Amino acid sequence: MTPDALLALWERWSRIAGVAGIVLSLVGFLINREQFLRSYLFAYIYWTGMGIGCLGILLLHHTVGGKWGLVIRRFLEAGARTLPFMAVLVIPVLMGLSILYPWARPDAAQDPAIRSKTAYLNVPFFVLRTVLYFAIWTVYARLLSKRSEEHDLTGDDRLIRHMRALSAPGLVVFVLTATFAFIDWVMSLEPEWFSTIYGVMFLVGQVLQAFALTIALLAVLSRFAPFDKYLTAQHFHDLGNLVFAFTVLWAYLSFxxxxxxxxxxxxxxIPWYLRRLGPGWGAVAVFLVLFHFAFPFLVLLQRTVKRRATLLLKICVLMIFVRMVDVYWLVEPAFYPSRISVRWVDLATVLAVGGIWLSLFFWQLRTRPLLPMRDRRLEEAPRETVAF
Amino acid sequence: MLTETRVASQIELYGLMASFRQPEPLLAAARRAHSEGYRHLDAYTPMPVEGLADAIGFRSNAVSRFVFCAGLTGAAGGFGLMYWISVIAYPHIVAGRPLNSWPAYIPITFECMVLLACFTAVIGMLAMNGLPQPYHPVFNVDSFERASRDRFFLCIEASDPAFDPVRTRRFLEQLDPEEVMEVAP
Incomplete structure (x- = not known):
């Protein structure tokens, strides 16, 4: 089986999963509109986070030029190009603002804690900001993809410098827009609460899940052409170190x-944590400490795990899952403060948005060669690290 | 043949060294030497060469295991210290919190872990690679200074059980080196 046939197969599966999820979500929507929106927001934040994370890593790669980035660059570009489509999927959230967000409700003006924030937290400005975030991300995704595609045709090295010149300031713009996006979309669910570390903490988590997804994909495709010719154990070692670093950074920021x-x-x-450590939610928090930090930390300390694609794949699959748990733990206690409440619609919306996102991702991935073949840096393996 | 063997064995040797102009022949030579059964060998290059550590038979680094244990000790020690101070030695209620307020211990636990791990990494590295070393026989070879510029060296040490002054020299010469030199002890 060729990698393209494999990707086509996954695209078809994703589309089927997406359609099934959409049907189930529609049933959920008809039964209980409020619950549907609560579940949809969680699923939407998680899967859009994949695209946002991909764009962030892409900007980072172009800025620092590490050889680890070349082998996953096409995945990152495809992930970043899903963002304009995800902008369309934000519409249900925008339509349900007054159901989801306390500050968007008619009685919000009576709450003094919210009243003082209405200059920022109001419906028109919120919608405008959301449109702006997606516009900025789409511009960067398009500019970088276009130049990368041009480089495939011409092999002109000026394009590499051009992408770097775009990405360094782009990284600043990206971190700022992503920070504000998570403050708007998630933090403002509990508008009386605030934390300055929140945006970066959320963003680091989303970068981590994008790394996990792209590395998992690379590990699966590593035995096919064109990857088998270029991939070395050192590529996986470097990528494994990045997963390790972002896992530790996530733990550091969260703690x-x-x-x-x-x-x-x-x-x-303190109520924000009281809710998240309450009945049920507390167990989820302990799970996150153990499997979002302690376990991957200890496993990824080992050099052999990072150098072997099959072992790294398993850790990445775990990270893809625990990231979903973390987003759930951050979003849902805003709606169910007294105790945990997992609904079947949560799974239906994850399936729906996930199916759509993955089918978009694989579709975009298949439109370009899987490696930037004309990039001369691809020929050289990354420098070996002996100890770590 | 007989005289050659006698002359060579009369001079005390640290080992034999071959020099190469490129990293690839060195890498191939190191692999050959290892597969021929030589174990006491070392390579000297002006820059890191992918796969070279593997080729000369470097398997794992004991320092990393020491560092891990030291990190665990540091973390346990740091947490234990905080616990002993706040719960056993000076049990004062602060801000209405329980005596064992573990979140407050974590920064100290983390710092003690890093402190012990770093010291172990530096001291363990120096202890196990034998640095600082004011004298090393490889510098007796005149051209060896180029190891930090543009030459790649492979040295098979005389302490290797498979070492034989004549056979090892012949082996090194067939690896197509620039030069094979004797290293005085």
Whole structure:
């Protein structure tokens, strides 16, 4: 089986899963509109996060030029190109603003904690900002993909410098827009609460899941042409180190936020954690500490795991799953503060949005060669790290 | 033949060294030498060469295991220290929190882990690679200074059980080196 046939097969499966998910979600929508929106927001944030993470890694790769990035660049570009389509899928969230977000409700003006924030948290400005985020991300995704495609045809090295010149300032714009996006879409579900570390914490998690997805894909495709000719153990080692680094960074940022709020113990801050450590949600938090940090941390310390594609694949699959749990734990307690409540619609919406996202991703992936063949840096293996 | 063997064995040798102009022949030579059964060998290059550590039979690095154990010890020690201070030695209620307020211990635990792991990494590295080393026989070879510029060296040491001054020299010469040199001890 050729890699293209494999990708076509996955695209078809994704489309089938997506259609099944859409049908189930529609049933959920007809039964309970409020529950549908709550589940949809979670699924939407998780899968859009894949695209946002891909764009972030792409900008990082073009800026620093590491050889690890060349082998996953086409995955990243395909992931980033899904963002304009995800902009369409935000429409249900925008239509349900007054159901999802307390600040968008008619009675919000009576709450003094929200009233002082209405200059920022109001429906027109929220919609405008969301449109702006997607416009900016789409421009970067398009500019970088276009130049990368041109480089495939011409092999002109000026294009590489051009992409770097775009990406370095682009990284600043990206981190700012992504920070504001997560503050808007997720943090404002509990509008009385705020945390300055939140945007970066969320973004690092989404970059981590994008790394996990692209590396998993690379590991599966590694025995096919054209990957088999270029991939070395060192490529996986470098990528494994990046997963390790982002896992630790996620833990560092998450714990920092927790420690500061726990130490302050202020009435406007601590309820956010009281909700997330309450019945049921507390067990999810312990699960995250163990499987989003402790277990992958200990496993990824080992050099052999990072150098072997099959082992790294397993860790990446785990990370793809625990990221979903983390997004769930961040989003849903806003709706179910007293105890955990997993509904079947949660799974239906994950299937629907996930099926759509993955089929878009594989479709975009198949429109270009799977490796940037004219990039001369592809010929050289990354420099070997002996110890770590 | 007989005299050659006697002359060579009379001079005390640290080993035999071959020099190469490119990293690839060195890599091939190192692989050949290892497969011929030589174990006491070392390679010297002006830049990292992919796969070379593997080729000369470097399998795993014990320092990383020491560092891991030191990190665990540091973390346990840091947490234990904080626990002992706050719960056993000076049990004061602060801000209405329980005595064992573990989130507050984590930064110290983390710092102690990093401290012990780093010291172990640096000291363990120096202890196990034998640095600082004011004298090393390989510098007796005149052209060896080029190991930090544009030459690649493979040295088979005389302490290797498979080492024989004549046979090893012949083996090195057939690897197509630029030169084969004796290294005085």
């Amino acid at each position: 920092s936020q927790f420690l500061i709020i726990w130490a302050g113990n202020l009435p406007e801050e």
